[in-house]
Amino acid sequence: GENVEQHPSTLSVQEGDSAVIKCTYSDSASNYFPWYKQELGKRPQLIIDIRSNVGEKKDQRIAVTLNKTAKHFSLHITETQPEDSAVYFCAASIRSGGGADGLTFGKGTHLIIQP
Amino acid sequence: EADIYQTPRYLVIGTGKKITLECSQTMGHDKMYWYQQDPGMELHLIHYSYGVNSTEKGDLSSESTVSRIRTEHFPLTLESARPSHTSQYLCASSEWVRDGYTFGSGTRLTVV
Numbered sequence: 001g002e003n004v005e006q007h008p009s010t011l012s013v014q015e016g017d018s019a020v021i022k023c024t025y026s027d028s029a030s031n032y033f034p035w036y037k038q039e040l041g042k043r044p045q046l047i048i049d050i051r052s053n054v055g056e057k058k059d060q061r062i063a064v065t066l067n068k069t070a071k072h073f074s075l076h077i078t079e080t081q082p083e084d085s086a087v088y089f090c091a092a093s094i095r096s097g098g099g100a101d102g103l104t105f106g107k108g109t110h111l112i113i114q115p
Numbered sequence: 116e117a118d119i120y121q122t123p124r125y126l127v128i129g130t131g132k133k134i135t136l137e138c139s140q141t142m143g144h145d146k147m148y149w150y151q152q153d154p155g156m157e158l159h160l161i162h163y164s165y166g167v168n169s170t171e172k173g174d175l176s177s178e179s180t181v182s183r184i185r186t187e188h189f190p191l192t193l194e195s196a197r198p199s200h201t202s203q204y205l206c207a208s209s210e211w212v213r214d215g216y217t218f219g220s221g222t223r224l225t226v227v
Contacts, residue, residue: 034215040155043205043218087155102148103216107157 002027004092006106014114019080021109023090024072032093033066033073034103039086048075077111085113117142121206121219128196128226136191136222138206147189148216150205151175158205164189196226 003026013019025033034049050057050064050073057064061080066073077084087110091103119140128134140147149162160173164183178200179193189208193200203223207216 036216036218038155043220044158044216045218046215049215089158102146102160102163105158108155110155 002030002092002104004090004104004106006090006109008109009107010110010112012112012114013080015080015082017080019077019084019111021075021088021090021111022072023074023092023106024070025092025104026071027092028068028071030092033064034091035064035075036089036091036105037086038089038108044089080111080113082113082115084111086111119206119208119217119219121204121222123222124220125223126225128224130197130226132196134193134196134224136193136204136206136224138189138191138219139187140189140206140208140217140219141187142208142210142217143186144208144210144217145186146209147183148207148209149173149179149181149189149191150207151177152203152205152221154203162191196224198226200224201226 006023031052035047036044037047038044048059048062048064050066061078063076087108089108090106122137145166147164150158151161152158159175161175161177162181164170170181179191181191183189203221205221206219209216
């Protein structure tokens, strides 16, 4: 099955600096890569996603890049703010033999924005 | 408002008790999932369903069971709670995986 590795497990950056979180996946058939943000005590929420026919996607201060050849994708946050502090999860789609779909999640990155 | 709802939000229960965690969604999604998560830690898939009368076990072995009698409802049951079951349980749903999952707010379970 699919395996998703996420690094680093903890990332501390100064407010205003950029943050980058990286993920690798094992199944070359995976074709959908969402990112979730989970603030303390809250539910994970989808913040951005990318499909395999696109190399980069941006939404204001966040962007995701995908390298299908190397099987890795990254989340980039620019001009970080205190409200960016959270746990971030990457994920990759999987497809079972029964035709059903599902996501495999990375282990998460604790992003800490230092004032 | 179309969303996914979990009850209770918090639950403290004694060892050996039977409990059911409720999950309902009003989005008409066929696919529903249960994850176990210690706060801020990895998400572990314990059960999933692709439609009515369809249930499967996930990657993490769990002593819980689930049912899917109605599209909108996906309850999780622990027949005999133990302290090792103490964790947060998150329910999620999706129409198509490529549209991402919507998560519920979770049930924080403590077994004493």
